[in-house]
Amino acid sequence: MAKTRKGVEVSIAIAEAVRQADVDVVAAYPITPQTHIVEHLSELVADGELDAEFVPVDSEHSAMSVCCGSAAVGARTFTSTSAQGLALMSEIYFIAAAMRLPMVMALANRSLSSPLSIWNDHSDIMMVRDAGWICIFVENGQETYDNILCAFRMAENPEVMLPVAVNLDGFILTHMIEPILYEDDDLVRSYLPWKPMKNALHPDRPVSMGCFGMPEIYTEAQMNREMGVRNSYPHILDAWEEWGRLTGRHYRPVETYRCEDAEYCIVTMGSYGETAMEVVDMLREEGEKVGVIKIRLWRPFPLEEFRKAALGRKCLIVMDRAITFGGNQGGPVATELRSALYGMDGAPSIVNYVAGLAGRDVSRKDFRNIILEGKAKAAKGEVDGFTLYGLRG
């Protein structure tokens, strides 16, 4: 495919990105709202447009297991899931990162049951926050397409060797038809050359993977894992920089919008970012000194970049799409950001809103309410815990 702009569903754009990445193995199990991605991939395989093994597994647990086997022999590997699927594969999700098996997952974020819900929030990814995957959030179709490709480059970098989850809001993004600028196949091939993986399973060079660790070695293995994730950071930046050089579209771990002189900022992850920017434009016209801070890279957490964006503001209004039940301190994002700023000079106060659970719409009007109410709360010092926005009854 030559460089083209097309109006397509974001799920289809993901599948096209995976085709352009020339993956070797796709293993997936159907779950809403991820299905369109793998349906289209199976079509691409059936039509011979993608030369890959499409493994229609018996469960998500097996999907992640097949991906581990495939990545272990050095094949380029892709999967996709949501919510209960992620919960079922979570055992192996952790092992994939611990065994340093590179693969890419499109995670169509969806609420965890119960009650059963197929709609969007971030409870699924937060459940596996500490697994050691590189974790990226995107906010529109173009970002999704771009970051699926960047993710392969990050994952397979011999200095990284980690699985990467690209988080996109289920339905809100997966089922949205947007204009997508597809890059030329050749450009993608040059960005993602396939190289044999060092230490891949092969009879010519027998290695043992996934060995048993006694207490004498487990601690060191965990530190090794921590350093692996931490040290991936500059290589993640490199992957984005190279993509930016080739396409003109640039990505940073923390992105800001109209923050130059902002006294307070709304902090978002994922598709919230688009609405937040519109509302900030409106509020700016009314004279509010407000900006948007967007966390694009969730793991490894970009501590320095976030602090740089946050310090010196009066307050941050942090949007969460999941609850840390019984944590009593806010949603997972706010809890983490409070910790990142604790005790620092010039640290803003943090007001936390949990909203948009199970896809409940958070409109521009809602954002406006949240920002203005949050600002007022901060001024009054009401900064503990969180507010579940729009709670009825």
Add this chain to the structure above:
Amino acid sequence: MAKTSISSPKHVEREEFFAPGHRACQGCAEVLAVRLVLKALGKDTIVAMATGCMEIISSPLPITSWRVPWIHNAFENAAAVISGCESGMKALMRKGKIPAKKINFVGMGGDGATADIGMGPLSGALERGHDMIYVCYDNEAYMNTGIQRSSCTPYGASTTTSPAGKKSIGQHTQKKNMVEIAAAHGIPYVATACPSFPFDLMEKVKKASETAGPAYIHILSVCPTGWRINPSEAIKYGRLAVNSCVFPLYEVDHGKYRLTYKPSDKKLIPVSEYLKGQGRFRHLTDSDIETIQAATMKAYERLLRLSEQE
């Protein structure tokens, strides 16, 4: 039917692919089975192994007993992992990313990993038709965690979670028939084996390796620790299991049943010969043993009938 190619020690691969110095219990027939399976497969083999005795005893970091590429991932997913290895290699070779080569893709697990927790992934992998072999090492309980019952624990056996007591015979259910379950998938090759009959075992593994598509081999692996017998008697008890027809050696080759070993009248023994002496069965009464004898012969006669069908 293929001719037997391994009929004496001189036919056996001399190279060892499973190194000595592992941490298996004395008299472990399961690790012997692993060694024989690898000898039959040769060096061009990739193994995915489930969590369990064989994984623990062979891979304590930083050492390994494996001289073929080996991966352990989790308890229930060896079949899924090896199907991923096979899929990955198939794509890499087809696309010319790596040189083409015949490789044996082998999943291995114990009876718990196979018949209980890993049944779904195994069934999925067999159904999808990967070119792989799955080997179940059946020692008839969760030995690694301390002799708890599995669905492959035989009727009447006392384990730590099916203890014989005043009101219980111990395991009160029938052993799950994994061989028939595997065969019901319509896969090209299914067989039973026992390391007490090493040539038969290796022959079947070779056959599985030469068969395109999925193959399943169920190996009775005597566990002196769990069966409460003397470590020096593991091989003997494997023979007794086969000669009493408790564990018949047979194959289902493209749907065709064949007993690969029929105990002669001279060798055929009652099940009591197999049961007595095993601590796990010592509480059984004569009437219990009669029940087991009848069930054993009924199952064996069914196999005889099936293997006589053309």
